[in-house]
Amino acid sequence: MLVCATARPEHFAEVMASLAYRLRRDLRLGLRPVIVRREEVQQTVAQASRAELTRKMACRVPPSESCRGWSATASRMRLMLGLALLGLALLIAHPAPVLLALTGWAVLTLVLAMILKGAAALRHLGRKAPLPEAQTDLPPPEAELPEISVLVPLFRERRIAAALLKRLDRLDYPRDRLDVVLVLEEADEVTRTTIRDLTLPPWIRCVVVPAGAPQTKPRAMNYALDFCRGDIIGIYDAEDAPDPDQLRQVAARFAAAPAEVVCLQGALDYYNPRQNWLARCFTIEYNSWFRLVLPGMAGLGFAIPLGGTTLFMRRTALEILGGWDAHNVTEDADLGIRIARHGFRTELLDTTTREEAACHPLPWVKQRSRWLKGYIVTYLVHLRRPARLYRDLGAWRCLGFHAHFITAVSQFMLAPLLWSFWLMLAGLPHPLLTLVPPALLKTCAVLFFCAEVQNITFGLIATRRAEHRHLWPWVPTMHFYYPLGCLAVYKALYELVVKPFYWDKTQHGHSLAGAASSAARTPDANQGPPAGQMPSS
Known part of the structure; x- marks a missing residue:
């Protein structure tokens, strides 16, 4: 007799009908x-198929779209060291031309x-406002809401776990169609x-x-993907505080969007912008990016480098793409480009998730260096x-791809030369x-000054909502904030050679009180669409 264990008996007849041909000989013996409990099925499958x-x-x-072939071999390290020494020799021998x-x-x-x-900001600010009746998609009937699986990767998170559960509990979505998966590492006993x-x-x-290598967030999500039940796969980070109606908005937009729209990216913001100067500047940067530049890039038709959280994908498309590149430490930006290369589209969703800003210099540099390292790797892989x-991508989107990645990295690397003006x-x-x-030098100096004026202007526009206007006096100080990015990019270049897959973990939980007070304001905080040089992971 064939024994069939199931945690969802309501689907038993349907599943057995689909397996009848493959099990025809066993079924003759009886069924x-x-x-059993779902956890028992999950554990049995995980153990039996572990390898x-x-x-x-x-x-x-696929190998052609992954960076996993990039390893810190001795020959590669000798090559990079040789190139560095060559560059230094040229600088010493011919300083002026270099x-x-x-x-x-x-x-x-x-x-x-x-x-x-500038083009992205003008495109976003000049967009036509939708008619009142067309501002929101009609949600599917309650009984037809899709099942959504939300992946929440956790690693060395002692302080944030309890607060995370409280925030997830505020999500307004039918619990029988909500599948939240906490993704834990086997070696992370904490x-x-x-x-x-x-x-x-x-x-x-x-x-x-x-346990295994590389120990990265995308590798963990690839594993968890096979255990998800939902037709839509979402991602939250450990410190996230999403809008309560966010999942309903996701379901409504996917129901109304054409089939080629396979990804929805929400806006990210911070719940601790008053903690210190660094947190204020980080909040200004995020708002400039998610509420101004990124929507404008989408409006211009460019490929969108995704943020690492508050993104939702149709599961079928995610599986066609092969999930995430487990070796890329900025897997979100890479996924956004692969979405566009495969003929799919990403849309921005007018919903907000609040995070914890890295509010101390060393964690900020570590986090930004990981983003920059991933940006460099992503650019080289697709090149x-x-x-x-x-x-x-086509001519237009290819132009946008090169312009975005080249400027994002070059501006941090060569910023000291610009400061000399x-x-x-x-x-x-x-x-x-x-x-x-x-x-010509005076023209360059004026150009540099105009760039600073542009950044200040965009910062003021991006923080014009009532909840962020307290940041206006701090917008001019962003000029002293970006130099930290220079330290980050040089750290990223070093790691790119010696440990390209190293994931420099950002610790969370430094401002739980700010998160709680922000969550209380969340229901009416979603008021508008989102500068910075790059998105989050």
Whole structure:
């Protein structure tokens, strides 16, 4: 007799009908269904298929679209060291031409960044407001709401777990169609013990990821994907506080959107913007990016580099894409480009999730260095076959892809050269004064000044909502905030050579009181659409 264990007996007849042909010989012996708990089924499948699932989660993405072939081999390290020494030798032997070339590239990418951000901002600000009756999609009937699985990767999160459960409990979505999966690492006894001491509701469960390399968020999500039940897959981070109606908005938009729209990206904001100066600047940067530049890029038809949280995907499309690149430490930006290359589209959703801003310099640099390292890797991966990239994206989106990634990295790397133009505005001689005409140097100085004016203007516009106007006095200080990015990019370049897959963990839970007070304001906080150089992971 064939014994069939199931945790969902209501679907038993349907599942057995689909398996009747494959099990036809066993069914002759008889069939005895047994009802078990879902956790028992999950644990049995995980144990029986551990080796296959462990292998699969690290290499779901095709090799041509993954960075997993990039390893810190001795030959690669010697090559990079040789190139660095060559560059240093050229700088020592011919300082003037090298300095001129680097400054020229810095100015060129600055102009490109100004054009890109300016065009995106104007496109977003100049959009036509939708008619009142067309401002929201009609949600599906309650009985037809899709099942949504939300992945919440956790790693070394002792302080944030209890607060996370309270925020998830505020989600207004039928519990029988909500599948929240806490993704835990097998080697992370700290978080597993913390979760074990909590009482989880039936709609929240844990998936434990087998130990292995690389130990990254995308690898863990690849493993958990096979245990998800939903037709829509969403992602939240450990410290996230989403709008309560967010999942209903997701279901409504997917129901109304054409089939090629496979991803919805919500806006990210912070719930601790008053904690200190760094948190204020981070909030200004996020608002400029998510409420101004990113919507404008979408309006211009460019491929969207996703943020690492508050993104929702149709499961079928995610499986076609092969999930996430387990070796890319900015898997969200990479996924956004792969979505566009495969002919799918991403839309921005007018809903907000609040996070905790990295409010201390060292954690900020660590987090930003991971983003920059992932940006560099993503750009190099998609640049392997330029002709195919051009065919996949088309001329316009390919132009946007190059403009965004090149400027995002170059501006941080070469920022000290641009800062040197302040010498002229201060009446001091510039090092290039003997190499280029003074009029050209003055033009570059004015250009740099205009870039600062643009950043301030965009910061003021992006924080114009009532809840963020207290940040206006701090917008001009952003000029002193971005230099931290220089430290981050140099750290990223070092890690790119010696440990390209290293995930520098950002610790959360430093401002739980701010999160709680923000959550109380969440229902009416979703008031508008979202600068910064790049999105979150």
